[in-house]
Amino acid sequence: MKNSNNTEDKNIHNKNRNRTPPYGSYGYSWFYIMLFILMIVFYITVSSTNKTKEIGWSTFEQEILAxxxxxxxxxxxKEIxxxxxxPELFEKEKYKWITDGFFNNKMGxxxxxxxxxxxxxxxxxxxAQQDFSKEELIDVKYNSQTSWTNILAWLLPLVFIIFFWIYLLRRLGSGNSASGTLFNFGKSTATLTEKDTKSSFTFNDIAGLKEAKAEVMEVVDFLKNPERYTKLGAKIPKGVMLVGPPGTGKTLMAKAVAGEAKVPFFSISGSEFVEMFVGVGASRVRDLFKKAKEKAPSIVxxxxxxxxxxxxxxxxxFQANDERESTLNQLLTELDGFGKNTGVIVLAATNRPDVLDKALLRPGRFDRHIYxxxxTKEEREEIFGVHLRPLKLSKNxxxxxxAKLSPGFSGxxxxxxxxxxxxIAAxxxxxxxxxxxxxxxxxRVIGGLERKSKIISAKEKEIVAYHEAGHAVAxxxxxxxxSLFKVSIIPRGKSLGAAWYLPEERQIVTKAQFMDQICASLGGRVAEEIIFDEISTGALDDLEKVTKQAYAMVAYYGLDKEIGPISFYDSTGQNEHILSKPYSEEMAKLIDKEVQELITTAYERTKNLLVKHRVKxxxxxxxxxxxxxxEKDSLEHLLGKRELKELVEKQQ
Known part of the structure; x- marks a missing residue:
């Protein structure tokens, strides 16, 4: 047992002895020590030199030589x-300054x-020495020398600049463990997860996303068991693009791949390719794929x-040499330049697929696009189950x-x-x-922080109350x-009140649904006009939303009879930087006219509805x-139970 411990100690000692400390291990302390020593030497030299007084010939002749x-x-x-x-005269009053202080000048x-x-x-x-005896004559010597003060005056700043640049360049070069010197800043900064590294995150920790998980798990399975696919002549996709809104789990999916795959996993952000130095992005792309090929099969x-x-x-x-474009060109080359069955698979994630280059998305580079x-409600329930595990929950x-009360929420x-x-509970x-x-x-997540302390006048509070009541009744x-489930006039965030709804999970929206939504949004503005015979600025957000919906109906979805089934929507995003509109001035006037009529019609319809139910x-x-x-119970008690069948019959 004793010998075993000694062996372990020797191994640890050998590991520590062979380990080269990184640059940051002692924080460039030698640089500061050298600088401090040079400053002390310079200070001593300058201090002793400052003890030497400058005088003229007359003072020298009359007060010292005589x-x-x-x-x-x-x-x-031959100048100074x-x-x-x-030395025996240092005690005289006029020469006491020579020996005063810590840095004296006895040597001269x-x-x-x-x-x-x-x-x-x-x-x-x-x-001046005509009357002096032979013994009193002054001994004059002639020397040629370089002053240490002059040397240090130009040498010290130079040394400081050299050390500063060495420090700066090493800091630039040591951005990651793979690039320890200045000349390695073109190396890839990707984080490598080795195949033997155990990760606690797996596909079991991802709730929902069943179809996406199946697609990605197939890629992982190919790397684990390639023979199952290659014996049938199948080829694994070279690239898999994960596309979706923010917060839907794209990066989470990649983490699960890193945990599940028993192959080296390289992870990097797209922004790490783009640097201030020309050519660094393309160099990092080459280095990343070189490392990935060396460790194939692997995932990037x-x-x-x-x-x-x-x-x-x-x-x-108009740009002569765009660094981002050269980086993209190198990335395109690497993606489509693999040899047969090299075993390097590229995963990528984005929430803006419309801005990506078409050459990047074509088959042979990113063969699969996973959206x-x-x-959905069932998937939200699974996600809640994952995030509720670590919480200490009440039985209610x-x-x-x-999950039902959170439609439209991402993971x-x-x-x-x-x-x-x-x-909040804590x-x-x-x-x-x-x-x-x-x-x-x-x-709080939807509307912002509740601000009960915000002071508003009684008149403003009354306007807000009727405004929100107008939304609710309409x-x-x-x-x-x-479905409406709560109305509040407690200020939250920037709003003074809110009507809370449970949105239905629709895939398409009809014209009738659009019109009803516009009418409900105008309910607050209409209620102010009916009750106070005056309107306020409180409906700004509602009017903005209504105007955008109306323009979408007319110009994008082709829901207007006068304009017809025409859409000016650009799904490619290529016309985003073009100042001109994709339609004529006459068409623009017609669109504006139809939008105005649509909103005016909805406004009159909402006004008639609220006048009819003014008491409520x-x-x-x-x-x-x-x-x-x-809350919803009080709304049902006050407005009656909302029966949609009865509403349809009344409207017909």
Whole structure:
């Protein structure tokens, strides 16, 4: 047992001895130590030099030479005379400054003066010593030397600049472990997950996305068991593009691939290819695929590929050398330049497929496009189940009910709601997270932070109450509007009030549904006009939404009789930078006219509806002023049970 421990200690010692410490391990301390020493030397030299006083000839002759205080004179480079005082005179009052302070100047020189020319200086000195005896004559020496002060004056800044650049260039070069010097900044910065590395994240941790998981799992299975596919002559797709709205789980899917695949996994962001240096992006692409081929079979994951994969259109025609375009060209070459069955598979993720270059999306590069849509009710229930696991829940929390109350939510939104609910429960010192906490978290995520402290006048509060009541009553009696479950006049975020709906999960929208939605959105503005005979600016958001919906109906979806089945929508995004419109001025006038008539018709329809139900409108507004929030039960008690069949019969 003792020998075993000794062996382990030796192994650890050998590993530590052979391990080369990275540059950042001692933080360039040697650089600062050298700089500090140089500064001290420079300070000592300059301090001692500053003890030497500059004087003129008359002062030297009358106050020093005439007093016989000079020990010797040294002429430096035939320009400067250094004057040394006799050591026994340092105690005199006028020479005490020589020995004062920490840095004294006993060794000299003590005085210094410019001599002009050697001949003139010698003549003056000879005349001044005419009355001196032979023993009193001053010894004059001539030296040629370079001053340390002058050397340090230009050498120290130079040394500092050199060390600073060495430090800076090493910092530039050490952006990742693979590029430790300046000349390696073109190397790939991809993070490598080795095949022996165990990851806790697998496909079992991804809820929903069954079809997408099946597609990606097939790629992983090919790398694990290639013989099953190759014996039938099948070829695995070279590239798989994950496309979907933000928060639907594209990067999450890649993490699961890294955990499931028993092959090296390279992950990198698209923005890491683009640098300020020309050619770095293309160099990193080459290096990334070189490493991937060396470790084949392997997987390369490029997150947010739209950073380098943007379409090469006319917008870049005026640029002589676009770094992003050269990077994309290299990426296209690498994707389609694989040898047969090299075993390198590329996964990429983006939420902007419309801006990607067509050459990038063609078969042979990215053969498969997997679309990750927003989750359905059943998928949301599974996602809630995943995110509810770590929470301490109350018995009244039902994941199926939470899934029903969160239509249109992505996986990231659901994770955010679960986390917010736990924070709210902790803030209230609860021992468990309750259903009410999830509802409060949902409202906060959608509408923003509740601001009960916001001070508004009584008149403004009354206008808001009737405005929200107008939305509620109009939507209650319209067939195709989503189910209303709460009305509030508590300020949240930028809004002063809100009507909360449960949207139906539709794939298509009819003209009748569009018209009902527009009428419900205009309910607040119409209610203000009916009750106060005056309108306010509170309907800005509603009018913006209504105008966009009306223009979409007329110009995009072809739902207008006058315009006909014509659509000016550009799904490719190529006309995004073109200033001109894809239709004539006459057509633009006709579109504007039809949109105006459509909104005006919806406004009159909403006005007739609210005038008919004015009593209920006023009751609901007064109830809102009293208790600020009205739930679905109170709405049914006040407005009657919403029976859509009866509404259809009445409207017919």
């Amino acid at each position: 007093e016989h205080d000079v020990e010797k004179i040294v002429v430096i480079n 005379a250094d004057i040394y005082i006799k 020189p003590h005085f210094r003066m410019n001599i002009g020319s050697v001949e003139t200086f010698e003549n003056k000195l000879q005349q 994951f490029i997150d947010e590929i739209d950073a380098v994969g943007r379409s090469r259109g006319k917008i870049n025609a 990750l849509e927003l989750p 929390v039902d994941s199926s009910l939470l 990231a939104d659901i994770a955010n709601i679960c986390n917010e609910a736990a924070l 803030r209230k010192n609860k021992k468990e997270v309750e259903h009410a906490d999830f509802m409060e978290a949902r409202d 939507s209650w009696y319209l067939k195709h509007v989503d 409108l006023e009751k609901l507004a007064k109830l809102l002023l009293k208790q600020e929030v009205v």
